[in-house]
Amino acid sequence: xxxxxxxxxxxxxxxxxxxxxxxxxxxxxxxxxxxxxxxxxxxxxxxxxxxxxxxxxxxxxxxxxxxxxxxxx
Numbered sequence: 800x801x802x803x804x805x806x807x808x809x810x811x812x813x814x815x816x817x818x819x820x821x822x823x824x825x826x827x828x829x830x831x832x833x834x835x836x837x838x839x840x841x842x843x844x845x846x847x848x849x850x851x852x853x854x855x856x857x858x859x860x861x862x863x864x865x866x867x868x869x870x871x872x
Contacts, residue, residue, distance in 0.1 A: 803860075803867055804853040808846050811856065815842070818865055833863075840864050 815833060820842065823834040829846045842862040845855065860870055 801853045802871060803856045804850065806851050806856055807849070808844070808851065811844065811851060811859065814870060815844075815859075815863065818863065820863065835863070838864055 812833075819835045819837050820833040821835075823832045823841065826832050826843060831844050831846055833842050833844055834840070840863055842859050844859055845851075851859075857867065860867055
C-alpha cells in the first residue's frame with residue numbers, strides 16, 4: 800500500500816477544492832469533470848464508493864498538475 804492509497808471520493812474532492820478546482824460537468828457514467836480556472840486544467844474523477852485505487856489517484860493528480868507530495872500536505 801502506497802502513500803496515496805486509502806482516499807475516498809469525498810476526501811479527494813475536498814483537497815482538489817482547496818487547490819482551486821470546481822465541478823464543471825458530469826461525464827459518462829459516474830465520472831465527473833473538474834476545472835481549475837487559474838491553471839486552466841481539467842481532471843476527471845470517478846465517483847465510486849470505497850477507496851480510490853492509487854494509480855487512479857495518481858492519474859487524477861497528473862491531469863490536475865498537482866505533485867503527490869503537495870496533495871498529501
